[in-house]
Amino acid sequence: MMHDDEKFNEWLQGAAKGYHAPRPTPYEEMWAQIQAERAQRARRVVVLRPWMRWGLAAAAVLVLGIGIGRWMEHEATVRGGTLVASADTGGNRDVVYQVAATQYLSRTETFLTGFRADLRAGRVDTRFMGQARDLLTTTRLLLDSPAANDPRMRALLEDLELVLAQISQLEAGRDNRNSDLITQDMDQRSVLPKLRSAIPAGPVPVRTEGAI
Amino acid sequence: MDERDLINRVRAGDGIAERALYDAHVDRVYRLAYRLAGDDALAQDFTQETFIRAFAKLDTFRGDSALSTWLHAITTTVVLNGLRKVKRFHQREADLEAADGVSGARREAEPDLKARLRQAIDALPQGYRTVFVMHDIEGFTHEEIGVALGVETGTSKAQLSRARAKLRESLADFAGEWVS
Numbered sequence: 001m002m003h004d005d006e007k008f009n010e011w012l013q014g015a016a017k018g019y020h021a022p023r024p025t026p027y028e029e030m031w032a033q034i035q036a037e038r039a040q041r042a043r044r045v046v047v048l049r050p051w052m053r054w055g056l057a058a059a060a061v062l063v064l065g066i067g068i069g070r071w072m073e074h075e076a077t078v079r080g081g082t083l084v085a086s087a088d089t090g091g092n093r094d095v096v097y098q099v100a101a102t103q104y105l106s107r108t109e110t111f112l113t114g115f116r117a118d119l120r121a122g123r124v125d126t127r128f129m130g131q132a133r134d135l136l137t138t139t140r141l142l143l144d145s146p147a148a149n150d151p152r153m154r155a156l157l158e159d160l161e162l163v164l165a166q167i168s169q170l171e172a173g174r175d176n177r178n179s180d181l182i183t184q185d186m187d188q189r190s191v192l193p194k195l196r197s198a199i200p201a202g203p204v205p206v207r208t209e210g211a212i
Numbered sequence: 213m214d215e216r217d218l219i220n221r222v223r224a225g226d227g228i229a230e231r232a233l234y235d236a237h238v239d240r241v242y243r244l245a246y247r248l249a250g251d252d253a254l255a256q257d258f259t260q261e262t263f264i265r266a267f268a269k270l271d272t273f274r275g276d277s278a279l280s281t282w283l284h285a286i287t288t289t290v291v292l293n294g295l296r297k298v299k300r301f302h303q304r305e306a307d308l309e310a311a312d313g314v315s316g317a318r319r320e321a322e323p324d325l326k327a328r329l330r331q332a333i334d335a336l337p338q339g340y341r342t343v344f345v346m347h348d349i350e351g352f353t354h355e356e357i358g359v360a361l362g363v364e365t366g367t368s369k370a371q372l373s374r375a376r377a378k379l380r381e382s383l384a385d386f387a388g389e390w391v392s
Contacts, residue, residue, distance in 0.1 A: 011390035022246035
C-alpha cells in the first residue's frame with residue numbers, strides 16, 4: 001500500500017507540471033539575438049582592448065613616475081644639507097617627470113587626433129568621454145607637479161585641461177554644436193601643433209630611452 | 213555527428229557546428245530558464261546569455277562531464293544571478309511604492325489549487341526551489357543537479373526532501389487531493 005508521502009510526491013509531480021509552463025522554444029528569435037550580441041561584444045573587444053591596455057600602461061607609468069618624483073623631492077628635502085646629493089636627486093627627479101610628461105603628451109596627442117578624425121566622420125561615442133576624463137585627471141596631476149614649472153609646459157597643460165574638460169562633458173551623439181566648438185577652440189589655440197612640438201621625435205619607448 | 217567532433221568544429225570556428233550545438237541543447241536550456249524565471253523575456257535573455265558564454269568558454273570545457281551538464285551549470289549560474297538582480301530591482305520598486313504610499317491593496321489569496329501551488333513553489337527558498345524545479349518538474353537526476361549547482365548529490369536530495377515537505381505543509385488545505 002502506498003504511503004502518504006509517496007502519494008503526495010506522486011501527486012505533486014503531476015500537479016507541478018503546470019508551474020511556469022514554457023511556451024514553445026523560440027529557436028530562430030533567440031539564435032538571431034545571440035549572433036547579434038556576439039558580434040556586438042566582439043566589436044567592443046576589438047575597439048576597447050588596445051585603448052585600455054595602452055591607456056592603463058601609460059597611466060601606470062605616469063602614476064609611478066609622479067610618485068617617484070614626489071618621493072625623490074621628499075628625500076631631497078630631508079637630506080637638504082648635502083649639496084651634491086641634493087643636485088643629483090633633483091636631476092633624477094626632473095628625468096622622471098620628463099618621462100611621465102612625454103608619455104602623457106603622446107597619449108593625449110593620439111587621443112585628440114583620433115577624436116578629431118572620428119568627429120569628422122560623425123562617430124564620436126562615450127568611449128571618448130571616458131578617455132577624456134582619464135586624461136583630465138592626469139593633466140591635473142601634472143599641473144600640480146614640477147613638470148608644470150616650465151611656463152610653456154604649464155600653458156600647454158592648461159590648454160589641454162580646458163579641451164579635455166569640454167570633451168568629457170559631451171553627450172554622445174547629441175552634442176554636435178559643442179563638438180564643433182571644441183575643435184574650433186583647439187584650432188584657435190593651436191593645441192595639436194603645440195602638443196606635437198612638445199613631444200620629442202621617435203616612438204614613445206625611444207623618446208624615453210635616453211632619459212632613463 | 214559525435215558530440216566530440218561537434219565541439220572540435222565549434223572550437224575551430226565552424227558556424228554550422230555552432231548552430232547544430234545550439235539546436236541540440238537550446239530546448240532544455242530554455243525550458244529550465246523559463247521554469248525558474250516564470251517569464252518569457254527573462255527566459256530568452258538567460259538562454260541567450262548561456263549560449264554566448266558557452267561559445268566563448270568552450271575552450272575550457274574538458275569533457276569530464278557531458279556537454280549538456282556543463283551547459284546546464286552555466287544556465288543555472290546565469291539564471292540564479294539574473295533572478296537575484298531582478299529581485300533586488302523589484303524590491304527597490306516596492307520600497308519606493310511603499311514610501312510613496314501608492315501600493316495597491318493586498319490581493320486576496322487565490323482559492324484554486326493551481327494558483328496556491330504556484331505561490332507555494334515561488335515561496336520556497338531559492339535552493340529548494342531550484343532543486344525541486346530541476347528534479348520534479350524538468351526531470352534532472354540528482355547527479356546532474358549536483359554538477360550544475362556545484363553541490364553534493366546528497367545535498368540535492370536533502371533539499372528536494374525539504375522542498376516537498378514545505379510544499380505539503382503549504383498545501384495542507386488540499387490534502388484531499390492526494391489522500392483520496
